[in-house]
Amino acid sequence: MLLVDVATTSASLAATRSRLAKRALLVDMLRRAHPAEAPVVARYLGGELRQRRTGLGWRSLATMPEPAAVPSLDVLAVDAMFEQMSMLAGPGSSTARMALAADLFGAATEVEQRLLRGLVAGDLRQGALDALLLDAVAEAAGVPLAVVRRAAMLAGATEPVASAALGARSPDEAQAALEAFGLTVGRPVRPMLAASAPDVATAMAGFAGREVVVDAKLDGIRVQAHRDGDDVRVYTRSLDDVTARVPELVAVVRSLPVRTAVLDGEALALDAAGLPRPFQETSARSATRDVELAAATTLAPFFFDLLHVDGHDLMDAPLRARLAALDAVAGPHVVERVVTHDADAAQAAFAGWVAAGQEGVLIKDAEAPYEAGRRGGAWVKVKPRHTLDLVVLAVERGSGRREGLLSNIHLGARDPAGGFVMLGKTFKGMTDEMLAWQTRRFRELEVADDGWTVTLRPEQVVEIAFDGVQRSTRYPGGLALRFARVLRYRDDKTAAEADTVEMLQALAPTASR
Numbered sequence: 001m002l003l004v005d006v007a008t009t010s011a012s013l014a015a016t017r018s019r020l021a022k023r024a025l026l027v028d029m030l031r032r033a034h035p036a037e038a039p040v041v042a043r044y045l046g047g048e049l050r051q052r053r054t055g056l057g058w059r060s061l062a063t064m065p066e067p068a069a070v071p072s073l074d075v076l077a078v079d080a081m082f083e084q085m086s087m088l089a090g091p092g093s094s095t096a097r098m099a100l101a102a103d104l105f106g107a108a109t110e111v112e113q114r115l116l117r118g119l120v121a122g123d124l125r126q127g128a129l130d131a132l133l134l135d136a137v138a139e140a141a142g143v144p145l146a147v148v149r150r151a152a153m154l155a156g157a158t159e160p161v162a163s164a165a166l167g168a169r170s171p172d173e174a175q176a177a178l179e180a181f182g183l184t185v186g187r188p189v190r191p192m193l194a195a196s197a198p199d200v201a202t203a204m205a206g207f208a209g210r211e212v213v214v215d216a217k218l219d220g221i222r223v224q225a226h227r228d229g230d231d232v233r234v235y236t237r238s239l240d241d242v243t244a245r246v247p248e249l250v251a252v253v254r255s256l257p258v259r260t261a262v263l264d265g266e267a268l269a270l271d272a273a274g275l276p277r278p279f280q281e282t283s284a285r286s287a288t289r290d291v292e293l294a295a296a297t298t299l300a301p302f303f304f305d306l307l308h309v310d311g312h313d314l315m316d317a318p319l320r321a322r323l324a325a326l327d328a329v330a331g332p333h334v335v336e337r338v339v340t341h342d343a344d345a346a347q348a349a350f351a352g353w354v355a356a357g358q359e360g361v362l363i364k365d366a367e368a369p370y371e372a373g374r375r376g377g378a379w380v381k382v383k384p385r386h387t388l389d390l391v392v393l394a395v396e397r398g399s400g401r402r403e404g405l406l407s408n409i410h411l412g413a414r415d416p417a418g419g420f421v422m423l424g425k426t427f428k429g430m431t432d433e434m435l436a437w438q439t440r441r442f443r444e445l446e447v448a449d450d451g452w453t454v455t456l457r458p459e460q461v462v463e464i465a466f467d468g469v470q471r472s473t474r475y476p477g478g479l480a481l482r483f484a485r486v487l488r489y490r491d492d493k494t495a496a497e498a499d500t501v502e503m504l505q506a507l508a509p510t511a512s513r
Contacts, residue, residue: 001037003078004071006044007115014401026136035167039159040079046133047124051086055097056120065106067113124400137162142171151178153372156188156239183313185228185260188235190372194362194379200350203363203380204343211366214338214346215304219279219359220268221286225253227261249301258329259310265303275357304335315370354384385465388499391420392460395442396453406439413501420458421477421501429485461490461498477501
């Protein structure tokens, strides 16, 4: 299959908001793909490269050749080139990588270059989310969606599922191939995800008085631990194997009174008082191979689910049964919880845990199975929300469905000594109407345009919601907002009335934990 076919479909996906139209486009492409191409096509239509790291980025693509006039690139050949780039290391690797990238982009037409740039930068934004892609795989293969979703959950990825389903000669054969996927200790499964609610009362109302499990939501990294005898593997939420980086977690799992197990939980760094340290310390510790840093910061595991124990799969069992088994296996290393049907009790737990430095709560249906990879209503997260009125300092051009618009805004807090201090960027929370308005508005405030970023007069105030504050060497103030999103533009406030960086610094000791 030619890459131009995938690129054209990607452009069409970005141009429509209709879920049905998107699914039809995906189904058509998946049916046209050869079984060997299906995994790559599926990943590209999902907006990602198969290779997690290529060494390329937006800046390295700034000087790529002009687009080719005639399409010639083959999907599998393109995947092979990215694979070659990802394997380069050592002296001369940067030069070799850029030469490969120049060859690739020089052979790509304009629409193909747009696809490749979006895949490399990770911001294709075509609206073909993984859940929708699984819908399309089910329709293209003629098998029940539930079978496809379960297979993807157990496989930990869409590509092998697409390959198995679309490589079959009949729907019955496809279903049999998908049902052959099972939970395998040592192979990560997609983690179950939570929906969001603005407050505890709203979350509790969604369970209509049923008994729920209220877990403390820890501000750590999601970990999935697999044990098979003395062999222990630890995976992150994105299913990366970090076993070698977290020996203390391996030791805890190896000490549990089980032969085989698959546990789901969080890992975080604690201070001497047992309170969570800033998230960046946990994140940096799990990402590093530095021996000194590892020795200085120890991670502690806190498990909240058990998917398998000693030969028994528990994913289809109700949560209350899984928790009973978890308590028997990992009692000292279990997340704090309250089991209740009372909204006041849930609110009290929320307030207590937030005051102790935790991130909020997860409220869970006590009878629900473990639905890996899904963000359904069985789990609902609630976190305290912070807001600030900040000033827009600059804005970046959009891509994908936002091409032609000014999208990603640079946020600044007022410095009482004069000027503004940048705290980060966001394109979250913007409606189509807001995007159209800000594109017009920011052109009025433009003072410079380098072709990607438009620098503005610091006049427009925007109300930003965010989940916390973290230390950052990337921005001059040494702080950055976590999960910032736009609530509204404040035309009733001037930049002189915007919140100060001192207000943000006051939040940092608690909001960053």
